[in-house]
Amino acid sequence: MTPRGACPSLAVPMQTGDGLLLRAPACDWTPAMALAIARSAAAFGNGVVEITARGNLQLRGLRPETAGPCGESLVALGIADAPAVMAGPLAGRDPLELADPRGIAAAVAASWPEGLAPKTSVVVDGGGALHLDAVAADLRLVAMEEGGWLLGLDGVTTRWLARVDSTGAAEAVLRQLRRLGTRRARDMPVESGTTPPPARAPAEPIGRHAAGAIGVAGAFGTLDAPVLAAFAEALPPQALLRPAPGRALLVLGIGVEEGGTLLATAGRLGLVTDPSDPRRRIAACPGAPACASAEAATRPLAAALAALPDLPGMLHVSGCAKGCAHPGPAAITLVGRDGGFGLVRAGGPRDLPACHLAPGEVAAALRDWR
Structure with missing residues (x-):
C-alpha cells in the first residue's frame, strides 16, 4: 500500500473508499492503447477512469487480487511509473511555444536524485497556449521570450531564483533538487533573486488548438470505461490521446475536419467539449x-x-x-x-x-x- 504522504503509482496502489487506486503519469496513447486502458479499468476495477488536475491517469475500484494484474496490463502498453517531471501537453507541437522543454525534462527525469520527499515535482514549461502556470510544483523552469529559462522555487508564491541558459538548465534544476533533499520547496527559506516572468492568460485545454489538436474532458475529470472505449474507437488511426493538466484529454495529430467530427462525437458521449460548459x-x-x-x-x-x-x-x-x-x-x-x-x-x-x-x-x- 502507499506510504503515508506518498502518491499512488502503478507499483504501489492506494487504498480508498471504493477499493484500490492506481495512478500513472501522462504519456501519448494510441487509439488501441486507450481502448486497452478502458478494458483494464472495467476488467480489474469499477470501470472509473480519471484524469487528474495534473494530467495523470487514475483507475479506481481495484481489489488486492486485481491491482497487480491491472498495473502489469498498463506496463505492457508502455505506460510506466516515472519521476514527477512535467512538460506541457503540446510540447514540441505548439507554434506559440517559446522553447521545446522535452529535452530538459527528459534529462532531469533521467538523473532524478534519490531520497527526495514524496510528491516532489518539477515543471519544465516551454510556454505556448497550454502553459503550466496553474500546475503546482516544487521547482519551476519557464522559457523566456528573450531566450533562456527562469528557475523558480514554489511555495505560497513562486520565488524566482535565477536565469539559466538551455545548456545548463537541467543541471540547475538537479542542483536545486539535491539541495531540497527530504524537504519540500515550501519549507525552504529562500527569497526571490530576479524579476518574475510576465503574467499570462489562464491555459484552457478544452476545445480546438492551433497545433492540430482538440481537447475534451469527462465531467469533473471522470470517464466511465465504456465512454473512453467508444471515444477511442472513433479516433482516426494516426491520432494520439494525451492526458493534460486541467483534467483534460487532448487528441493530437488530426486535421480540422477530423477535429470537428471528434468534438461532435465527444459531445454525444457526454464529454465536455466547450470551455464555457458550466x-x-x-x-x-x-x-x-x-x-x-x-x-x-x-x-x-x-x-x-x-x-x-x-x-x-x-x-x-x-x-x-x-x-x-x-x-x-x-x-x-x-x-x-x-x-x-x-x-x-x-x-x-x-x-x-x-x-x-x-x-x-x-x-x-x-x-x-x-
Missing part, C-alpha cells in the same frame, strides 16, 4: 463513498449545480477539508461534513463556513447569495 467551473472530488476521507457525496451535487444559471464564479465541492480537487480558494466552496456541506464564500475548504446545509438546500442558498 461543469468546467466546478471542481468536485470523488466524494463519498468513493473516497474514505469524504463526509458527503459530492458528484451528484456538483452535477445538479452545473444546471443552475449564472454560477457565482468558481465552485468547489469538497468531500472533506483536505480540498484535493481544488487546493486554493474559490468563489464558493462547499465542504462535506456529516452528510451535508459547510458553505464558504471566497475561501477554501479549511476556512470557517458561513452556514451548514443539507445537500437539498445548497442550490437555493447559492441563488440567495448572488
Whole structure:
C-alpha cells in the first residue's frame, strides 16, 4: 500500500473508499492503447477512469487480487511509473511555444536524485497556449521570450531564483533538487533573486488548438470505461490521446475536419467539449463513498449545480477539508461534513463556513447569495 504522504503509482496502489487506486503519469496513447486502458479499468476495477488536475491517469475500484494484474496490463502498453517531471501537453507541437522543454525534462527525469520527499515535482514549461502556470510544483523552469529559462522555487508564491541558459538548465534544476533533499520547496527559506516572468492568460485545454489538436474532458475529470472505449474507437488511426493538466484529454495529430467530427462525437458521449460548459467551473472530488476521507457525496451535487444559471464564479465541492480537487480558494466552496456541506464564500475548504446545509438546500442558498 502507499506510504503515508506518498502518491499512488502503478507499483504501489492506494487504498480508498471504493477499493484500490492506481495512478500513472501522462504519456501519448494510441487509439488501441486507450481502448486497452478502458478494458483494464472495467476488467480489474469499477470501470472509473480519471484524469487528474495534473494530467495523470487514475483507475479506481481495484481489489488486492486485481491491482497487480491491472498495473502489469498498463506496463505492457508502455505506460510506466516515472519521476514527477512535467512538460506541457503540446510540447514540441505548439507554434506559440517559446522553447521545446522535452529535452530538459527528459534529462532531469533521467538523473532524478534519490531520497527526495514524496510528491516532489518539477515543471519544465516551454510556454505556448497550454502553459503550466496553474500546475503546482516544487521547482519551476519557464522559457523566456528573450531566450533562456527562469528557475523558480514554489511555495505560497513562486520565488524566482535565477536565469539559466538551455545548456545548463537541467543541471540547475538537479542542483536545486539535491539541495531540497527530504524537504519540500515550501519549507525552504529562500527569497526571490530576479524579476518574475510576465503574467499570462489562464491555459484552457478544452476545445480546438492551433497545433492540430482538440481537447475534451469527462465531467469533473471522470470517464466511465465504456465512454473512453467508444471515444477511442472513433479516433482516426494516426491520432494520439494525451492526458493534460486541467483534467483534460487532448487528441493530437488530426486535421480540422477530423477535429470537428471528434468534438461532435465527444459531445454525444457526454464529454465536455466547450470551455464555457458550466461543469468546467466546478471542481468536485470523488466524494463519498468513493473516497474514505469524504463526509458527503459530492458528484451528484456538483452535477445538479452545473444546471443552475449564472454560477457565482468558481465552485468547489469538497468531500472533506483536505480540498484535493481544488487546493486554493474559490468563489464558493462547499465542504462535506456529516452528510451535508459547510458553505464558504471566497475561501477554501479549511476556512470557517458561513452556514451548514443539507445537500437539498445548497442550490437555493447559492441563488440567495448572488
